[in-house]
Amino acid sequence: MNIVTLAFDDVDSPDGGCTTHFAALFLVEASRLAGVELLDYPLLVRLNPGIPWKTRGNAAVAVRLLVERDPADLWELAVSMAEEYSVGRGWWRWKWFGVAAYPGEAWRDPRLRWLYRRALTGVVTRDVAENAARGARFTGGRGVVGALAALAALAPGEDYTFELTAYRQPWLWGLPRCVVEGGEALRVEAGIPACAFNNVSPEGRVVAAPRGPDPVLAGFRGDCPGYLGLYSRLLCEPPALWVLYRSNQHTDAHGSPLGEVRPYNAGRIPGHVAEPPERIPGGHVVVRLDTPKGLVDAAFYRETGPVARAASLLRPGDSVVVQGTVRPYAPRGIPTIAVDKLVVLSLAPEWRSVAPRCPRCGARMKSMGRGKGYRCPRCGYRDPHARPLRIPAPRGLSPGVYTPPPGWISHLTAPPWRRARRDPPRRPAWGEVLSTQSHPPVSSGAHQSTLPAPPHPPASSGPAQA
Numbered sequence: 001m002n003i004v005t006l007a008f009d010d011v012d013s014p015d016g017g018c019t020t021h022f023a024a025l026f027l028v029e030a031s032r033l034a035g036v037e038l039l040d041y042p043l044l045v046r047l048n049p050g051i052p053w054k055t056r057g058n059a060a061v062a063v064r065l066l067v068e069r070d071p072a073d074l075w076e077l078a079v080s081m082a083e084e085y086s087v088g089r090g091w092w093r094w095k096w097f098g099v100a101a102y103p104g105e106a107w108r109d110p111r112l113r114w115l116y117r118r119a120l121t122g123v124v125t126r127d128v129a130e131n132a133a134r135g136a137r138f139t140g141g142r143g144v145v146g147a148l149a150a151l152a153a154l155a156p157g158e159d160y161t162f163e164l165t166a167y168r169q170p171w172l173w174g175l176p177r178c179v180v181e182g183g184e185a186l187r188v189e190a191g192i193p194a195c196a197f198n199n200v201s202p203e204g205r206v207v208a209a210p211r212g213p214d215p216v217l218a219g220f221r222g223d224c225p226g227y228l229g230l231y232s233r234l235l236c237e238p239p240a241l242w243v244l245y246r247s248n249q250h251t252d253a254h255g256s257p258l259g260e261v262r263p264y265n266a267g268r269i270p271g272h273v274a275e276p277p278e279r280i281p282g283g284h285v286v287v288r289l290d291t292p293k294g295l296v297d298a299a300f301y302r303e304t305g306p307v308a309r310a311a312s313l314l315r316p317g318d319s320v321v322v323q324g325t326v327r328p329y330a331p332r333g334i335p336t337i338a339v340d341k342l343v344v345l346s347l348a349p350e351w352r353s354v355a356p357r358c359p360r361c362g363a364r365m366k367s368m369g370r371g372k373g374y375r376c377p378r379c380g381y382r383d384p385h386a387r388p389l390r391i392p393a394p395r396g397l398s399p400g401v402y403t404p405p406p407g408w409i410s411h412l413t414a415p416p417w418r419r420a421r422r423d424p425p426r427r428p429a430w431g432e433v434l435s436t437q438s439h440p441p442v443s444s445g446a447h448q449s450t451l452p453a454p455p456h457p458p459a460s461s462g463p464a465q466a
Contacts, residue, residue, distance in 0.1 A: 001066040003039060005106045006078050007150040009060035010143025011085055011097040012214065020044060021167055021215040022085050022097075023061035024243045024434075026078055031430045035068035038428055041246035044163055045150040046411045047119045048254065049340075050264040050325030053142070057411045060143075060150035061245075064106075075101050079139060096141025100133070100148045109135060112152035119149035120254045120412075121266045159251040159420040164228040164440060166217040166239035174213045178237035179206045188233050196222030197250065197415050198406045199231060206234055207407035221249060223421055229440040238438035246425055252341075252414040255323050261293045261335045263328035269293060269337070270345075273318040277311055285311045286332070289322065297336045298322045304404040307342050313397040317348025323413070340410045342402040347395050353388040 011022040023042060030036050043062040051058055067074065082097045106112055115132040118124055124145050130138070133148040140147070154160055168177070179185075182204040189200040199208040199220050208231065209218040217239050220231040225244055258267030271289030278286045283302035288295060300311040314320065323341040330336055355365050358376035365374035365386065373384035401416035403409055414420075435441040 001035075001037070001068050002071060003064065003104055004067050004071045004074060005062055005064045005102045005151050006074060007045075007060060007062040007100045007102075007147040008078070008082065008143070009098045009146030009150065010141065011082055017085065018214040018216055019059055020061055020165060020219075020243070020245070022082065023063065024165070024167060024241055025085070026081055027063065027243065027434055028241070028436060029077060029081065030063070030065065030074065031434060033069065033073070036074070037066045038430060038433060039064040039066050041162075041244060041425060041428055041433055043150065043154050044165075044245035044247035044249065045116075045146075045153040046247070046249055046253070047146055047149060048121060048123070048264070048266050048325075049410050049412055050266050050338075051123065052264060052328070058146075059411075060146040060153075062106075062150040062153060071101070071103060075099075075137065082140070096143060098138065098140035098143025098145065098147035100136050100138040100144065100151055102133075102136045102151045104135075106136075106151040107153075107155035109152060112136070112148070113155065116149050116152045117256070119146065121256060121259070123264050124149065154246060154248060156424055157422050158248070159253070159422055160246050160425070161221060161223055161249050161251060161421075162225045162228060163219045163221045163245045163247050163249060164225065164231070165219040165243050165245060166232070166235060166440075167215050167241040167243075168217045168237070169240045170215070172237060173215055177209050177217060178235070179209045179218065180234045180236055181206050185234055188231065192222075192227050192230055193224065194417065195224035196220065196227055196231075197418065198409055200234075201406045205407065221247075223418070232440055240436075242435040242437075242440045244428075244433050244441050249411050250409075250414050250418065251420065252323070252412065254412045255341070255414075258293070258326075261296060261326055261337075263326055266325045268321055268323040268341075268343075269296070270319070270321045271296070271298075273314045273316050273320065273348075275316060277314055279312065284308065286336075287311050287314055288332075288334075289320070295334045297330075297332050297334055298324075298339050299327070299336050300339050300342070303408050304340070305408065307339060307402045307404055310342055310344065310397060310402045311339070313395065314344075315348055315350060315395070319345040321345065340404065340413050344397065344399045344402070346399060347397060350393040350395060351390045352393040353390055356383075356386050356389050359383075 011019045045060045047058045078099050111132040129145045129148045138144050185200050185204045208220050220228045254266045255268045258269040269291050271291035274290045275288040285300040285308050287298045300308040321343040322339045324337045324339040327336040360381045361379045363378040365376050368375050374386040375382045
């Protein structure tokens with residue numbers, strides 16, 4: 001059997017549609033063809049979160065198949081379906097789908113691997129993507145860049161998570177989603193180990209359910225596909241289709257060292273706090289850092305919750321690492337990084353002055369005036385040479401990792417308590433990945449995990465030890 005990888009991107013628009021939904025429909029059709037089997041779970045590939053022309057989460061999808069038939073059949077099926085899916089969706093002139101295909105093990109191609117890593121953290125133009133993908137076949141518009149980048153994603157040994165996605169019935173698109181929230185959502189969440197994450201907020205809001213007009217009903221995320229099907233209890237409208245994806249979500253795949261501090265580049269960079277934090281209107285916090293790339297402003301938005309609160313407690317001399325995206329503006333004259341993860345490495349000591357204690361009775365002495373020493377108010381002892389003592393002041397901040405709360409944590413950012421998994425995934429059957437019924441695929445409904453479940457994380461998203 002031959003290995004073929006097909007990848008898709010930009011099969012959506014701000015007015016509707018969804019790349020993952022299109023990939024799900026393609027999987028349904030591929031599963032009906034003779035001589036086509038899955039080599040891997042379908043791959044939900046998140047790319048650079050800072051790209052300004054993304055629709056929502058900047059996701060591409062790659063499908064790795066084992067085929068006994070002519071691979072050209074799958075190529076023609078994918079292209080014709082993408083063209084049909086794109087008709088009448090109000091496409092913006094700068095946005096058009098991309099389809100790519102690669103024969104063989106795409107993850108072994110060093111140029112495609114470079115392209116994938118570059119697309120996680122930088123801006124890739126079409127000519128650069130095409131030059132890096134000489135062994136691939138592709139067609140379409142700007143989506144070609146993301147499709148080509150996704151071909152070599154999630155190579156063996158790379159960290160990964162899962163997402164179990166439910167799609168809506170077509171006649172419900174654009175209408176409010178029916179999900180169970182509040183106390184019942186919290187009860188379901190409490191019964192699932194911490195190997196599932198970013199699905200329900202501490203207030204009981206189902207953050208796994210989007211709010212836009214796209215066909216996704218909800219996408220439940222975690223390391224343990226065996227538990228994700230339990231979230232189906234939170235859906236009070238019957239899904240039309242389910243797909244279980246393997247993904248680079250919540251793995252810090254974009255967290256490599258920041259290269260050039262240029263607009264839209266993503267990554268992490270170490271630094272020392274150069275000035276006290278500045279609060280700006282709206283509850284946001286800006287901290288100036290001295291980094292190996294020069295001075296930068298780290299912007300912590302109010303919505304990041306624990307991250308912004310921790311940033312407000314930083315002081316000059318503190319050692320940190322920030323992870324985020326370089327913004328295209330510099331309101332204070334130096335580059336600005338929008339931070340989605342803060343690692344506090346060490347804290348500079350702060351001191352406060354206190355009066356010395358009386359050597360006779362132990363009471364706290366009082367100053368007799370500037371440079372005149374101290375007097376004991378209890379026994380009257382005087383010491384004209386006594387000076388105030390300097391003692392460490394409590395900081396109210398601990399070294400550790402700080403991330404936003406569920407619902408605000410970005411697609412690629414890893415929760416601080418999550419343990420990376422690098423075990424090779426087993427080859428799945430169609431029924432373990434895909435369900436055209438209202439219930440999830442068979443494997444995702446099993447009450448067992450493929451990974452030992454860690455204890456529940458603390459209620460806040462920080463601190464956790466780095």
